[in-house]
Amino acid sequence: MLGSKASGVDADVYQRALGDELRRLRRRRGWTRKELQQQLPSGISVQTLATYELGSRQCSVVRLVELCLAMDELPQHLIARVHQRVAVEERGDIRVNVRSLAALVEPHLAPLRHWAEERLPQPGAGHDVQLDLAALCHMAELCDLQPAELVVLLRRRPEQEVVGSKPCSR
Template identity: 35%
Template sequence: MSGMGVDPDFDQAFRDALGERLRLLRRARQLRREEVCAMLHNDLSIGTLGSYESGARRLTVSRLVELCEVLGTTAHEVLAQVHRDLRRPELSLRVRLKVITQTQDPELGPLQAWALARASDEHAAPDPMIEMDEVTLRQAAVLCGMTPLQLLRRLQLLAPESEGIRHNSDI
């Protein structure tokens, strides 16, 4: 592959998406970084695992395979999901604040707490439609322990499009 380099923008986006996927898998299994490192066959520091999850450091294929085994999945499945995440058009969401504040879904608790705080703002409209860009949606998803697409689908279940959720994704 002489003469061919890696696009630095794509490389960072890939590392970010891969790191997010690994972090979500670890959290879904309710494992701390220390526990994951202890389960690996080869030594790995907690800081190095953190740098993989944050996208700050590249992962070798063999390390990815080993991490995936510990996390109960395969490298193939993780890479396929990362590929889907990177190919998906930018996600954004418009949702009525009331849809989030009135949820009974315990997994949306962190998002509901945020929405309740926002709704209590004295300058807020009675039932505002809020805009969540992709970055905000990703952060909210991490808080709730799910992927952005899972969060988007969960919110869609709470209120069909006719009742206050609008998005530009193609699900």
């Protein structure tokens, strides 16, 4: 069973992540919920779309496929992103954009900026990097911040995708 303790999977967390990914996908296309609704052959209501995006209503596989195809997204790609987010969230990891961090101007975040600047010229280095809990705690310590404070600061940066924020020991 999806939400059972034995499986280690939290259905509510998956629903919320799925809803968030659906909302991001719709917004990336520049559509309102009403515009998405008009693309769907099933004629579901705008309110139903809202409940899917909020993660407060389960979405059937058939409906998910319909939504994805209406937005030119392969369902398996959406599901993979949702699963990655949930798996990362459970570990307490955080995904950051290195270019954005290299542009930090706040003096107390200089250690984070220097780390990002060193990472940018590396061949094959991607723009997005996933920091595990230990790295996040270490960076917070270098910036003389609590890990939760660093997460809050990163959340304020629109380029960042913070997907977890579990406490760590300092």
